[in-house]
Amino acid sequence: xxxxxxxxxxxxxxxxxxxxxxxxxxxxxxxxxxxxxxxxxxxxxxxxxxxxxxxxxxxxxxxxxxxxxxxxxxxxxxxxxxxxxxxxxxxxxxxxxxxxxxxxxxxxxxxxxxxxxxxxxxxxxxxxxxxxxxxxxxxxxxxxxxxxxxxxxxxxxxxxxxxxxxxxxxxxxxxxxxxxxxxxxxxxxxxxxxxxxxxxxxxxxxxxxxxxxxxxxxxxxxxxxxxxxxxxx
Amino acid sequence: xxxxxxxxxxxxxxxxxxxxxxxxxxxxxxxxxxxxxxxxxxxxxxxxxxxxxxxxxxxxxxxxxxxxxxxxxxxxxxxxxxxxxxxxxxxxxxxxxxxxxxxxxxxxxxxxxxxxxxxxxxxxxxxxxxxxxxxxxxxxxxxxxxxxxxxxxxxxxxxxxxxxxxxxxxxxxxxxxxxxxxxxxxxxxxxxxxxxxxxxxxxxxxxxxxxxxxxxxxxxxxxxxxxxxxxxx
Numbered sequence: 001x002x003x004x005x006x007x008x009x010x011x012x013x014x015x016x017x018x019x020x021x022x023x024x025x026x027x028x029x030x031x032x033x034x035x036x037x038x039x040x041x042x043x044x045x046x047x048x049x050x051x052x053x054x055x056x057x058x059x060x061x062x063x064x065x066x067x068x069x070x071x072x073x074x075x076x077x078x079x080x081x082x083x084x085x086x087x088x089x090x091x092x093x094x095x096x097x098x099x100x101x102x103x104x105x106x107x108x109x110x111x112x113x114x115x116x117x118x119x120x121x122x123x124x125x126x127x128x129x130x131x132x133x134x135x136x137x138x139x140x141x142x143x144x145x146x147x148x149x150x151x152x153x154x155x156x157x158x159x160x161x162x163x164x165x166x167x168x169x170x171x172x173x174x175x176x177x178x179x180x181x182x183x184x185x186x187x188x189x190x191x192x193x194x195x196x197x198x199x200x201x202x203x204x205x206x207x208x209x210x211x212x213x214x215x216x217x218x219x220x221x222x223x224x225x226x227x228x229x230x231x232x233x
Numbered sequence: 234x235x236x237x238x239x240x241x242x243x244x245x246x247x248x249x250x251x252x253x254x255x256x257x258x259x260x261x262x263x264x265x266x267x268x269x270x271x272x273x274x275x276x277x278x279x280x281x282x283x284x285x286x287x288x289x290x291x292x293x294x295x296x297x298x299x300x301x302x303x304x305x306x307x308x309x310x311x312x313x314x315x316x317x318x319x320x321x322x323x324x325x326x327x328x329x330x331x332x333x334x335x336x337x338x339x340x341x342x343x344x345x346x347x348x349x350x351x352x353x354x355x356x357x358x359x360x361x362x363x364x365x366x367x368x369x370x371x372x373x374x375x376x377x378x379x380x381x382x383x384x385x386x387x388x389x390x391x392x393x394x395x396x397x398x399x400x401x402x403x404x405x406x407x408x409x410x411x412x413x414x415x416x417x418x419x420x421x422x423x424x425x426x427x428x429x430x431x432x433x434x435x436x437x438x439x440x441x442x443x444x445x446x447x448x449x450x451x452x453x454x455x456x457x458x459x460x461x462x463x464x465x466x
Contacts, residue, residue, distance in 0.1 A: 037270030092437055118351075150436075157438045160427030161419060165436070167412050168405045168428050175404020186394060194393030195401050201442075202435030203383075203398070204325055205390045209434070 020058050023048050027065045032111040035118070036066060063128050070116040073109055074135045077102060081142045091150030095169075096196045098146055102173045103195070106180050107188035117177040143170060169199060253291050256281050260298045265344040268351070269299060296361050303349040306342055307368045310335065314375045324383030328402075329429045331379055335406045336428070339413050340421035350410040376403060402432060 026047040030039045041062055045052040059065045080101035084094055106113050143166035150156030159165065172195055179185070259280040263272045274295055278285040292298045313334035317327055339346050376399035383389030392398065405428055412418070 035270065037268065092441075095436070154438065155441065156436050157430075157434070159430040159434070159436065160423060164419060164424060164427055165431060167408060168431055171405045171408020171411075172401045173404070174408060175400060178404075179400050186397060190393060191397060194397055197390075197392040198398060198401055198435070199431060200435050200437045201390070201392070202431070202433050203328070203389050203392065204433045205387065206442075208325070208388065209439075 016058070019048075023055065023058055024065065024068055028069050028111050028115065031066070031069070031115045036062070036115065066115070067128065067131075069112050070132075073105060073112050073116050074132075074139070076105060078135070078139055078142070080105075081139065085142060085146060091146070091153055091155035092200055094146055095150070095156075095200065096192075098143065099169070099173060099196050099199070100192050102170075103176065103188055103192050106176045107182055110176075110180060110182050114177040117174050140166060140170065172199070249291070252281075256288065256291055257298065257301055261302050261344050261348065264299070264302070264348045269295070269348065299348070300361065300364075302345050303365075306338060306345050306349050307365075307372070309338060311368070311372055311375070313338075314372060318375060318379060324379070324386055324388035325433055327379055328383070328389075328433065329425075331376065332402070332406060332429050332432070333425050335403075336409065336421055336425050339409045340415055343409075343413060343415050347410040350407050373399060373403065405432070 023044065027039070027044045030043055030047060034043070039062070041055055042052055044062075044065065045055045048055070059068070081098060084097045084101060087094065087097075089097070140163070144163045147156055147162040147165050151158050151162065176191070180191075182188075185191075256277065260272070260277045263276055263280060267276070272295070274288055275285055277295075277298065278288045281288070292301070314331060317330045317334060320327065320330075322330070373396070377396045380389055380395040380398050384391050384395065409424070413424075415421075418424075
């Protein structure tokens with residue numbers, strides 16, 4: 001009870017919650033811009049406009065701040081995925097909902113997701129690593145289960161190992177940490193639609209899928225030369 | 234000419250090239266394991282078994298070491314992609330070759346690619362950032378061009394913005410930096426085949442695509458229960 005012997009006990013909880021959020025907001029911006037590894041507690045204290053000693057009242061270490069930033073995101077991802085998996089829906093619809101659960105988080109918490117995906121694996125202490133790896137492994141397993149169940153139901157093509165497929169989808173989605181900007185990029189819903197369409201239907205036009213059973217068999221255009229283009233050099 | 238006034242001039246070039254490679258090998262292992270941000274020049278010198286002062290003979294800074302590690306990988310990616318784009322082939326075949334060009338690099342240079350994709354964006358000095366960003370942007374543009382040309386030729390479905398599609402494919406491939414291990418994971422050729430199949434054909438079985446283009450409107454099988462599964466909790 002660090003505030004028990006202070007005179008302003010009554011007003012403390014509210015004020016302290018606000019200050020805590022303020023610290024997290026500044027730390028998130030700094031971790032995003034400079035990287036967790038290159039941000040010191042002094043940097044955070046300075047950005048907030050308080051002394052480093054005052055910071056210790058809220059967070060004992062940089063690791064604690066990192067956990068406070070990424071924790072809600074990982075819980076949100078897992079809870080959302082759990083909800084998708086527990087529904088009775090065709091596998092393709094589950095796939096769409098799982099992609100949406102993952103990508104919508106970038107829209108609302110882009111910086112936090114970036115820090116989670118970039119800095120969560122490196123830095124911090126060993127304890128943090130172990131905890132992060134466990135959470136991430138749980139999440140990956142849920143994706144693998146989605147693919148496995150879809151294959152078993154005949155609703156997802158068996159194009160390879162389920163884990164490999166799950167990692168491919170996660171990679172596609174996680175890469176948003178590198179390029180997505182909620183203020184500048186296309187609306188998240190259009191990214192969800194495009195990525196689901198790529199993964200579900202594929203990029204090859206139906207009329208070109210000569211060998212496929214239900215493809216509208218157009219005359220093979222295999223030898224067609226690609227568009228003429230001016231050389232850049 | 235730092236070696237001009239040394240007595241062992243004749244033997245130097247050969248020996249120095251070997252030592253240089255040895256430093257890069259140790260630095261690569263350390264950067265991969267600890268992260269670039271958490272590896273000091275002292276750590277590298279100690280791993281090689283030389284003094285830090287001796288290290289300066291080969292590399293003036295940690296940034297120089299990082300460039301020496303990732304430079305050949307970025308050039309390799311770009312040269313390979315240039316070769317793919319310059320060929321006269323159907324877009325789907327170019328897509329397959331471009332995925333192969335990217336993923337085979339993980340097979341041969343997994344640690345270097347991991348360092349490039351994870352540490353290349355953060356740390357180092359501003360000059361390095363700018364150079365890295367430029368190279369990466371060039372490479373991204375080549376992917377966007379592949380998609381654009383494929384759409385124009387009617388060989389790639391227009392599922393959304395070409396850059397967004399290109400980033401999705403790159404994300405899928407780059408995520409190998411997080412999970413792929415050349416000694417433990419599936420052979421790289423099977424990953425290339427699976428990822429190309431996912432991107433080209435999609436995960437939805439053909440027989441379920443009744444009402445193309447939007448197959449999800451097939452007579453709703455919404456009530457179909459998913460595979461029975463034992464609860465984990």
